[in-house]
Amino acid sequence: MGTDSAAVSGPTTGPRALQRDEWDNWYDTLVRAFGGVPEPDEERELFNSLTEVDRSIGVWDGGACVGTAGAFSFRMTVPGGAEVPAAGVTMVSVAATHRRRGVLTSMMRRQLDDVRSWGEPLAVLTASEPAIYGRFGYGAATFQVNAEIDTTRVRLSVPEGTDGVRLRYAVPAEVLDACEEVYARSVPGRPGMLARRPGWEQLGLLDPESGRDGASPLQCVVASRDDGRVTGYARFRIRPAWGPQGADGTVLLADLEALDPVTRAALWRFLFDLDLTTSVVARGRPVDEAWQYQVSDIRRCRPYLRDALYLRPVEVGAALEARTYQAPVDVVFEVEDAFCPWNAGRWRLSGDAKGASCARTTDAADLALSVRELGAAYLGGVPLTALAAAGRVRELRPGALAEASAAFVSDVAPWLPHSF
Ligand SMILES: CC(=O)SCCNC(=O)CCNC(=O)[C@H](O)C(C)(C)COP(=O)(O)OP(=O)(O)OC[C@H]1O[C@@H](n2cnc3c(N)ncnc32)[C@H](O)[C@@H]1OP(=O)(O)O
Numbered sequence: 001m002g003t004d005s006a007a008v009s010g011p012t013t014g015p016r017a018l019q020r021d022e023w024d025n026w027y028d029t030l031v032r033a034f035g036g037v038p039e040p041d042e043e044r045e046l047f048n049s050l051t052e053v054d055r056s057i058g059v060w061d062g063g064a065c066v067g068t069a070g071a072f073s074f075r076m077t078v079p080g081g082a083e084v085p086a087a088g089v090t091m092v093s094v095a096a097t098h099r100r101r102g103v104l105t106s107m108m109r110r111q112l113d114d115v116r117s118w119g120e121p122l123a124v125l126t127a128s129e130p131a132i133y134g135r136f137g138y139g140a141a142t143f144q145v146n147a148e149i150d151t152t153r154v155r156l157s158v159p160e161g162t163d164g165v166r167l168r169y170a171v172p173a174e175v176l177d178a179c180e181e182v183y184a185r186s187v188p189g190r191p192g193m194l195a196r197r198p199g200w201e202q203l204g205l206l207d208p209e210s211g212r213d214g215a216s217p218l219q220c221v222v223a224s225r226d227d228g229r230v231t232g233y234a235r236f237r238i239r240p241a242w243g244p245q246g247a248d249g250t251v252l253l254a255d256l257e258a259l260d261p262v263t264r265a266a267l268w269r270f271l272f273d274l275d276l277t278t279s280v281v282a283r284g285r286p287v288d289e290a291w292q293y294q295v296s297d298i299r300r301c302r303p304y305l306r307d308a309l310y311l312r313p314v315e316v317g318a319a320l321e322a323r324t325y326q327a328p329v330d331v332v333f334e335v336e337d338a339f340c341p342w343n344a345g346r347w348r349l350s351g352d353a354k355g356a357s358c359a360r361t362t363d364a365a366d367l368a369l370s371v372r373e374l375g376a377a378y379l380g381g382v383p384l385t386a387l388a389a390a391g392r393v394r395e396l397r398p399g400a401l402a403e404a405s406a407a408f409v410s411d412v413a414p415w416l417p418h419s420f
Pocket residue numbers: 033034089090091092093094095098099100101102103104105106125126127128129131132
């Protein structure tokens with residue numbers, strides 16, 4: 001374990017690149033900042049191997065680490081299906097002894113300058129608290145559905161062909177390759193999904209006892225169609241409970257991927273129908289996932305919406321060129337960006353479903369917005385019209401808002417499959 005950073009408070013140096021041999025000290029600071037006590041565990045080991053040290057920074061007070069931040073080198077699907085480099089901002093923390101004196105701000109400054117120098121047009125993150133990152137230009141771009149489904153009352157109607165899907169139990173690690181192939185084939189189809197980097201496949205197998213909340217170890221069911229190829233999988237845990245009326249266990253869904261609608265329906269039906277359970281708890285699901293339209297009583301599923309991925313265009317021109325647009329668009333944006341002033345000013349975006357160009361212009365602006373709203377709308381899940389209704393986007397040329405909003409929106413809701 002590293003130096004006891006929580007006991008130290010004094011002058012700090014600016015953020016600097018992390019060295020491999022500083023990792024323990026750095027990670028201890030992160031664990032404490034989230035209220036934990038540093039100790040060896042499975043998650044620590046995994047994140048040790050996943051940390052991209054040369055893309056991580058720390059702030060130091062003498063020998064003690066008091067600030068941490070990393071940036072995974074992800075590739076993220078954007079509308080149209082391209083995979084775009086995106087810095088996955090992560091492990092952000094400031095020691096409780098050194099908060100509210102600008103350490104986070106100094107790390108965000110350094111990090112966004114770094115991301116720009118690496119030529120990555122997007123930065124993305126999941127926020128511990130939504131109020132933190134707007135000031136740095138991040139907007140909430142994807143949402144997720146969490147649900148607690150009363151499976152004693154809610155029935156699932158499945159499409160024709162579902163009975164033809166075969167399901168079998170498997171040890172999660174033994175079918176990892178087949179599951180990863182399903183995941184990889186799903187990535188281009190949904191904005192917000194992250195292509196797998198080496199090592200990240202292990203995240204889905206992480207199963208420390210402390211994280212099970214009284215439930216079983218991770219279980220896995222794989223689905224296949226006629227040719228025997230795996231077309232989907234569900235990983236879950238079961239929390240048994242023996243109430244006065246008998247068994248009322250809970251199925252805790254960890255993740256589920258499927259390549260076609262009948263595979264997806266078969267997996268969800270399996271979860272609904274497990275004997276000795278009376279509910280399914282599913283977190284972090286896509287907002288447009290089919291099960292919501294197959295249930296007899298959505299109210300008894302208690303769905304609620306949560307913010308998931310926050311996105312910041314680091315290079316506005318490159319970011320807007322990297323995706324395609326559902327309808328033809330030709331608009332001039334007046335972008336406000338106090339934290340990354342290289343983005344501020346007017347940009348003309350011309351594009352359609354085949355491609356786009358976005359360059360600086362001196363033409364009159366059609367729409368005015370901040371980079372944060374551009375980030376929120378970028379993946380097509382938050383309509384520009386909704387942001388305008390909230391007073392966050394101003395229409396300067398009549399018709400420009402409807403034109404841009406129809407172009408930006410995505411038919412498939414953007415979704416982040418896992419946090420990082
Ligand atoms: C992507 C991720 O990893 S998300 C994880 C973020 N980390 C955590 O939540 C761990 C616990 N919290 C912390 O470590 C720290 O409190 C941090 C990182 C959230 C903030 O660090 P600090 O160094 O205190 O932030 P800093 O002093 O630079 O504050 C910058 C501004 O953000 C505001 N701010 C900081 N934290 C918060 C917060 N939790 N909620 C709302 N506003 C906040 C400050 O008030 C300040 O506002 P101002 O510019 O108007 O004065």
